Amino acid sequence: MTQADVRVVHAADREHWRSDWLESRQSFLATGNFDLAAGAHGMLMVHNDDVVDAGEGFDTHQHHSVEIVTWVLEGTLVHQDSLGHSGLIYPGLAQRMSAGSRIMHSEKNGALRRDGTPLRVVQMWLPPDNAGGQSSYQELDVATDLRDGSLVTIASGMKRDRNTTAIGIGNSHAALHVARLQPGQSVTIPDAPYGHVFVAIGDLAFEDIGDLGQGDAVRMTATGGHRVTARTATELLIWEMNRGFETQQNAAAP
Template identity: 35%
Template sequence: MRNTLKIRSAADRGVAEHGWLHSRFTFSFAGYFDPQHMGFRSLRVINDDIIEPGKGFGTHPHENMEIISYVVEGALEHKDSMGHGSVIRPGDIQRMSAGTGVTHSEFNPLRDRPVRLLQIWIKPDQMNVEPGYEEKPFPPETKTNRLRLVASPDGADGSVRLNADVRLYASILEPGTEQVKPGDGSRHVWIQVVNGKLSVDGEVLETGDGAAIEHAADLTFQGLEKSEFLVFDLA
C-alpha cells in the first residue's frame, strides 16, 4: 500500500499580524477561515506563534479542548485557574485539558528575545471532563533520530496523557538518517515540520509545512538537513 501525502505548504497558511504577535494558521482560526482547512480528524488547530518580548495573551477561557503547547525557541510563562504557574521552555510538552472550563494566560517572560511556539488543539473524546494539567520535559537527546512518544491516551512511555485517541510523536532527525513509522492503514497521520528539511516517502517538506496521510501505511522519514518535526497518529 502506497501513501498519498496531501501537503499543506507553509506559504499557504493563514496569517495574522498584531504587532506583538505573529501567527501562522495551519487550519481555520479566529479571523482566518478556509473551508478546505478546518482541521484533520480530531486535530483542530496548529498555530505557529511568535510572541514579542514581554508580551502575551491575557487571561482567557477555554472549554472541551485538549491544548498542547510546544515551545520551539525562548520561554513561555503559563498561569491558570487550576492554580498552576510555570515557565515552559524548548523540549517541554504542556497539556491542558479544558473540559468543563478553565481560564489561563500565556506570556513571554523574556525581555530580550521573542518566543516561538506551536499551539495545538485536539478535540476530546469525552466532553465536560474535569479540567487537568500536565507538563513534562523531553530533552533533545531523547528524540534525536527516533520518534519519541510525547502525548498519548494512556500516558505510555512517560508521555503526557490526552483525553483523545491521538498519539503525538516528536523527532529531531539528523542529515542522512532515517526513521520508519509503521502503519497498517487503520490510522491517519498528520506531519508538521517545526524546523529544517526532510523527505517523507520521497516528498520533501520544509519548515512550517504540514502533510495529511489518510489510512497510513509505513512512513519513511529521511533527514535532508537537521530537522525537528511532529507526527500525529489519529483515529
C-alpha cells in the same frame, strides 16, 4: 473503506494572521473560526505556529471542552492558570491542558521587551472524548529522550500508551510524536487512519513525496510507513490518529 491520500500543505499556503505583537501561521484556520471541526484533519482542529514578540502574550482567557498541547520551539513561555499552575515552558518540555468545563490561563513570552527575544510556539487542539468534566494540567520533559533521533511519543490518549511516560490526553484516538534529527537520520511515519506531519525546524526528504522545508506539513489519510530523512538539523511533530470527526459522530449516533 477510506481511500488512501497524501496532501502536502506548504508553509506559504498556511493561513496567516498578524497583530502588533503576534504572527500566527495556522495549518487550519483558527482566527475568527467558530466551526473548528469543519476544517479539521482527523481529530486535529488547531495547529498554530506562533511567534510572540518579547514582553507580549495572551492575557488571561478561558477554554472549555478541548485538549490543548503546547510545544515550544524557541524562547520561553510563561504560563499561569486557574488550577494554580505557573512556570516556564521551554524547548523539550511538553505541556497539556484538559480544559474540561472551564479553565482560565495566560501565556506570554518570558523575555523582557528590551531583550527582544521572540517566542516561537506550536499550539494544538483536539476535542475530548467527553465534553465538560474536570480540568487538569500536565508537563513532561522529554529533551533527553529526543537526543538519539528516535520518534518519541510525548502525548497520547491511546490505550496502548497508558503505561508509558507520555502525557495523557483526554482523546483516546490520538497520539503526538516528536523527533529531533541530525542530517542523515531517519524515522518512519506511523501507519494510521489519519496522520499529520509538521516540519517545525529544518528540512528533509519525505519518501514518495520529495523535499519539505520548515513550516511544511503533510496530511495523510489511511496510509503511513513513509521514511523521512533529515537534510539539516530537523524537528518533526507527528500526530497519529485512529479516528476522525465524521467517524466519531457516526459512532455516537443511536
